[in-house]
Amino acid sequence: MRPTLTHVAMHVPDLEACVTFYQQFCAMQVIHQRAGKGSRIVWMAEAGKEHSFIFVIMPGGQxxxxxxxxxxxxxxxxxxxxxxxxxxxxxxxxxxxxxxxxxxxxxxxxxxxxxxxxxxxxxxxxxxxxxxxxxxxxxx
The missing domain is CATH 3.10.180.10 (2,3-Dihydroxybiphenyl 1,2-Dioxygenase, domain 1)
Structure with a gap:
């Protein structure tokens, strides 16, 4: 067995502000979003890395x-x-x-x-x- 790191998931207090930050500073794009946790859950990735490593950003963090x-x-x-x-x-x-x-x-x-x-x-x-x-x- 050889595990592969595919994503980091994090709860954040302001979902929209975090999505904007990662778009503006890290050139990440929203590649998927769905309803969840009373708001939405967003998947973000760098261009070309959509199938290898993503951030999953969810509302509700501190x-x-x-x-x-x-x-x-x-x-x-x-x-x-x-x-x-x-x-x-x-x-x-x-x-x-x-x-x-x-x-x-x-x-x-x-x-x-x-x-x-x-x-x-x-x-x-x-x-x-x-x-x-x-x-x-x-x-x-």
């Missing part, structure tokens, strides 16, 4: 009050440091930037962190051995 030094997060890889800086600038304007862009030794790379409307932290990184541009990098 706001996460994570500390600034809590590094629990969802991680998204970007193709350049400039893209990390661009996301950080947009997040700064939107008031949801929690970790300014920073550079750390391999395998962490260059990253910033945002807070989604439910309080989850979302990292955007470049230079990790995962995601775009990782073909030439190896974990040691």
């Amino acid at each position: 706001d996460r009050q994570l500390a600034a030094d809590d590094y629990s997060h969802f991680g998204f890889a970007l193709e350049s440091r400039e893209q990390v800086d661009s996301i950080a600038a947009r997040a700064r304007t939107a008031g949801c930037l929690v970790w300014e862009p920073r550079d750390e030794p391999y395998p962490v790379g260059y990253y910033c962190g945002l807070r989604d409307p439910a309080g989850h932290y979302v990292e955007f990184s470049y230079g990790q051995p995962l995601g775009p541009g990782s073909e030439h990098m190896a974990l040691a």
